[in-house]
Structures are given as structure tokens and as C-alpha cells.
Amino acid sequence: MELKNEPDIIKEIVSSFPNGLAIDDLIEKLPFLIKKRTLQRRLKNLKESGFIRVEGEARATRYFAKNIDPPPSKTEKADEPQTAIPLSQGGKVVLALVSRPEIQRTPVGYNRTFLENYRPNIDSYLSNEEKQKLAQWGKTRDSEQPAGTYAREILNRLLIDLSWNSSRLEGNTYSLLDTELLIHEGQAANNKSAKETQMILNHKEAIEFLVESSNEVDFNRYTVLNLHALLSNNLLPNPAASGRLRAFGVGITHSVFTPLGIPQLIEELFDLILEKARQIENPFEQAFFVLVHFPYLQPFDDVNKRVSRLAANLPFNRHNLAPLSFIDVPEESYVKGMLGIYELNRIELFKDVFLWAYERSALRYAAIRQSLGEPDTFRMKYREHMRSAIGHIVSNAMGKEEASSTVKKEAQKLPEEDQAKFIEVVETELLGLHEGNFARYRIKPSKFTDWKKHWDNPKRER
Template sequence: MSETEQLNIIVQSLDENGLSIDQLMARLPFQIERRTLQRRLKKLADDHRVMITGGSRSTKYFPTITELQIHDEDRSSKPQDDIPLSIEGKDVLALVTRSETKRKPVGYQTEFLANYRPNLDSYLTNAEKEHLALIGKTQGDAQAAGTYAKHILGRLLIDLSWNSSRLEGNTYSLLDTEILIHGGRPAENKSAKETQMILNHKDAIEFLVEGADDVSFNRYTILNLHALLSNNLLSNPAASGRLREFGVGITNSVFTPLAIPQLISEFFDLILEKARQIKNPFEQSLFVLIHLPYLQPFDDVNKRVSRLAANIPLNSNNLAPLSFVDVPEEYYVKGMLGIYELNRIELFKDVFMWAYERSAMRYAAIKQSLGEPDPFRLKYREEMRVIISNIVRNGIGKEGTVLFVKKEAEKIPENDRNKFIEAIETEILALHEGNFARYRISPSEFKYWKSNWN
């Protein structure tokens, strides 16, 4: 990455509230020495792109008014939930955001997969691999494969089932998902298809975690993974766990996947062969996230298969899982469009890097610099406290909580409503005897609520 590209990304990573140098380093999508970053910031200040305030440990860096205006103009054409993007990622985003009439129709490009040489070529740089390894490291790295995932299985089942389904348009809330998975009770106002999708994820995740010694990038694993995820969701039940035998199209895309069954089978096996050869678990994960959906080997449910398959190397190496926490659907979809239509991975890789950091922050003990307060929760801190306090004091159970939170969320601006509900439900699921005091709840109130909740 050139110095100019680094300078642009540094400015784009700042916000109007200002950041310390440690906060800025945690946001950057590339590794950089502290002294080098200080030199970059001084150059940006000399060029009137960055303002520096305070001194010594209180130093903060702000984008100038001109830069903020440029960022605001950029955001008008971006998805609402912003992920820091590389220069290349922004370029891909601009290209796939054009109307379909302005995008060139393309078919499956065989050389995209064929030209990839495991361990010689790499979608991730060495610095990116080191960064992911650092934040993904857990206490179970010296234990048997799958130990860490088994330890956090209860939480992983909910997070990954909900987020992967959400990326498919499923409207279950996080708490709805918890009630279904751990309580076996479907949400009354949801479709049977949405309920089936969540339950299928649960079965598929358990298959991967409980069979950690046997699962790999082989036909047995991936075909059975598809069978579990597509169970009772395909018009032809025999298509579950079977490679596609006819042509398909991609909604809102000018990309047409392979239609010849023999070639689909050939390239499916080649994807698995190359994935097995890749030594780095994060490169393996990104590789299957890219190439399984690009091939579209199944009638449907391809992206879901890739999202769970991406966790196979992470699980095998006892790394923090990738559960797609907070990933905006639009960024994910447009990242895939960049792969489908342009064979360009930069936007999707930006999403992958950001998504893994978010997931690792939830599951692993990582550097304090990455544990910054969530601005969204800070913004609605008082509203969240009042709602959670009322839920506990009134001893509201799981089903009642879903309805109560949705009703209270109507007081929040519509653009923030879904994220607000998720934040509330995440806090409630994390409540335990060692942290309820922050909501000004008495021990007797917490005990009464917990008995109703369970």
C-alpha cells in the first residue's frame, strides 16, 4: 500500500469527535508503526487535512471541515451502516452501485479460481494475517480442535444463526432466536420459512462443532452442510446436499453462473482441493467465502454454506469464530457483487476484516485498544438503562421482553430502531449476578426476574 493510500485511509478513519492515536491505530485496516503514524498525521496536518488538539497523552486528531464535507458527500451514495473501506473497496462499491444497465453482463470466469495458487497467491497480506491471528487468538489454542467453539457453543449458536439468517432477510430478532434455539418456541409473528432457517443453522453449527475432528474441506462436509442448511427450504427435497444440475441467475446482478453440471462438479472439487492446501486459516476462510458463492454449486443456500464453512479452519485452530456480528446486509451483498461481476475481492475483503474484528471482540480476550466504547450504545445509554431496568423490575419473561422492547423501540428514530433492539437484547442476554448493578437493580429484583426468565 502506497503512502498516499495510507494517508487517505487515515483521514477517512477519523471522525468529528476526534480520536487518540491508540484509537486511530485500532481502526486502521493496515498495520503501521506508531512513529510512522505520527509522521503521517503531521504531514496531514501540514496539508490542512487534519487538526491536532491537546498535548502529550491528551492529543486528539480531527478531520478538517473540508474533509468532513467530502466524507458526507461520499456517504450519500453508501449503505447506511458504514464500514471503513480501502481505496480499492470504494472503487468496487462505486462500480457495483451503478444501475444494471450500465454494468456489463458476464459469466463464470474459470481462470479466477484456476489461477489461484495456494500459499503462493494470497487474498490477505502477511500483515493482515498477523493482525487477524492476534485478535483471534483464544485460550484454547493448545487444545484439541474445536475445544474453544464447544466452550462457547451456546452463544455461538445464537449469534451465528441469527446473523447469517439476517443477511438473508430473516426478520427474527436476536431474542426471538434465543427463545427458539434454547427454548424451542417459534416466534408467533414470523413465517415458517424464517423459523426453519434459524433451526437449520443451529443443526449445521452443531454438526461443525461437534464433529470438529472429521469436518474438513471435502465433499462429505460441504454437501452435508448444505443438506442441513437447506432442509425443508427447497422446492425439490432431493436437491439438499446435491450439486446443481441446471442454470440459475443472481437477483439484481448481471452475472450468470456456470450451467453445465460436469463443470460445476469439477470446479467444486477444485475449490475444496485448493482450500485444503491453504495453510493459513484466515486465508482459507476468506477463500471459501469468495469461491463457493461465486460458483453457486447448489440450487440455493450457497452463501449460507460459505458463511458456516468459513468457520471450519477457525474452529479447527481454536480461533475466535466469525459470526458476522453487525455486518450490514448491503455491504455484504455489494461485496459479493464485486466478486460476481468484476472478480474483484477488495470490497468483500474490507467487510471480512471488519466482520472478524467485531466477532473476535465478542468472543476473545483481545487488546484493550480494540475495546473502545460503542458510540451507538453510548448515544442511547440512558434509554437502554431504563428499558432493561423495567424488564427486570417487572419480572418480564422472554416472550414478553420481545414485545416490550419492540414497543419501546418505537420511540427511537426509525433508522436506529433495529440496531437499538439488538443492543437491548444483547445486554439482556449478557445479564448475570456480577453485572446487574449497573442498571440500579437490587439483588432480590434480579433473582425474581431470573426465575421468570428461566
């Protein structure tokens, strides 16, 4: 039975390959089964409708998107999946494909050639231009210092940012201030589950392991297995599974992808990922490679994506580049990017997420912490609410726990869709408040000094 939007999917895939596609290549990339003759008829119709052009003859025939496509109708625009992250043309195609109902997506298993065909330093997921941009964003003043110097300098901030954001991408509901209280003061949030608290604490220990062992860690079994053991501590049904490769089959929620289930092959391909990762010379390509292939193989019972997110920081730590802490990355965009890898072996959408995420993270740790481009419209919209909340917290010399409660109460005055963002923005401002920037909140120096004592020394709280 023909899927309702088959022609649209064919158009989208052809349009994402500027150099054109042969029909056999197109068949491989389509997310549904189709006979070659049937596809030829579809392509003929699309050509006659003016959507594609054809070059060459017989086996040399290639299909291209027309340079100027008819503008989409209002209905098509409304139906197009939305994302908070700017997408490339290829990213838009992948998003459309993985956003279809599961019943319309073809079930697939692990494709080992996706990994095996990758040749380190010959093939590359990132273009030279993308690598140059990433290097420019990530460069720090410590580039010539011993490995781990930069990470140690910002460790207190990194522990909070990466622990919170990586946990948030797993559905953890701790707030930024909740996380700060737990990590630096050992105070668990009263209204959170033990599992969420454990997840944050595990991230803290795993990040400290990577930073403190900068000269020893690498893409090897010792590092990655111990990284998994730290991240999965007290979270798996079988405690013995921490730090061990998977010995049974697993499934992926809301996906038609079924991971590899043969233990011997899992071990073989896990070692191959490590071997190829070690060979990659560019730190950004190295990071992106493990972000793709660890979750795709699913070598552990659970916690695979968390392992990949922390392991991706190994080359940044080694080269004293800005870390990747996934600041502001929408959970849905991350998940959809992974679905593109799981189900289609296509990296475009996840690469869009990676590039956007790294720039955001690098800006957080840059010496000059000024946002590029236009002012943040969200902050402009709620500047009075922010000023009121922060001014009230500082003027009353609130500690972190009381401040967190105050911010949440203030957020309840806003539309529901803006509340979570407001809490994050205000908590970020509080954590970054210092003697050089508090005046913008109309706070008197004496009030700031008094507040700072309580904020930095919770035992002195009233």
C-alpha cells in the first residue's frame, strides 16, 4: 500500500543531495520499501510536475532537485515539523522522516557497515568549514597548557552545567539551582525522586573522574567502562551490569530501530568504535563520532547516551577546548536527531543539533560572555519579572534553597509555556551574579554583600 506522502519524501531526499542521486542510491535512502520500476514511475511523475530534473542515461542516470521549487502552500508549512534549532536542508528532511507515525516508518536493525565503512581521517561527518567554525568557538587561552587545565579552571561551573543538562535530556526534573545545591552542598531536593538525585550525583562523579584523570583517560575500555559504571551507579536493575557490555537484546522507545542483540558482536563493534575514535585526529570530529556511534550500538544495558555525552568531552578536555555541556538543547531536537541515526543512518539533523549546542556551550565559557547577534527576546520580554525576582532574593539575603522556591513562585505568574525557561534564565543569572554586574538589578552594594555571604556560606543562613 502506498504511503500518502511517498512523493514528498522522495522529493525531500533528492533535494538534500546537491550532486544528485542514482536510483539505486535513492532506494537505499528511502525509509520505505519500493520496487525500482515503481520508483521510476514516481520519479517520472515528479519530473513532469517540475519538481526534479534528470541527467544522464541508462545506468548513468542521476536525479536532481530543481534549483527553484514552487513555494510551499500554507497547509504544507503548517504541517512541517517545527524545531527551536536552525536546520540545514538535510536536517529538515531527516526531521520530516522521523516525525512520521511509527506505523509509517520501516523497522530496521543495526547496520554494521555504517561503522565499518567509516575511515578515520579520510571520511568525515563534519566539513572543513564546520571544523573551522567549531575551532574558532572552542579556542581558549589555555590551548598550550597541559591537558585538562581549562576544564579544571571552570570545573565548579562545568559540574553544574553538564550534570544538569545531560540529566535534563533524560527527563530529569531537577532545576539548575536544585542541581547546584545538590552538587556543591549535598542537599537533595525534597520534591524529587531518589532516581533523579542519583542521576545528578553520578554525573558529578563521572565528570570529576574525566577531569582529574586527564592524562590517563582516552577512548579505551578502561575509560568508557568506568565512565558507564559511574553514570549507572545504583540506577540499573542489575547492579552487576554497571561497567559491563550488554548481554541481551534491548529496544528503543518510540523507535522502529532494534539494536544489535548478539553479545560477541556487541563487544567486537564496541572495540571497533574505540579503535576508530582513537585514530581520529580532529577533536570535533572525534567528539561527534562517539556521540553518533555509542548510542547507535547501545553497548550497555542503559545509560548509553549519557556515556556518549561525557565521552564526547574527552578530546575537548585533552586539547583545552571549551566543553560541550548541551546548554539550552531541546530534548525533542536531541531525540529526533538520534532517531535519524537509529532508523536512517543519517547524521544531518543530529549534526545541526551538535553544531548549535557547541556554539552555545562555548559562549557560556568564553572570556567575553556576550551573546552574538540580536538581544535575547525572552529576557527583554520578562526583564521586569527577572529584575523583581532577583532584586527580592538579593535584598532579603536568601540562600539557594529559599531562592529556588521564590523563583518558582514568580514563574507561576507567567504563561505556562514560559515558566520553565524563566526559571532557568533567572537561576543562571543568580549563579553568575558578581560585584561587577549586580547594579543592573537596582541592588545596593550593602545588600549585595550581605546576600553574597549567605549565598556562598549556607551554614550562615538565618
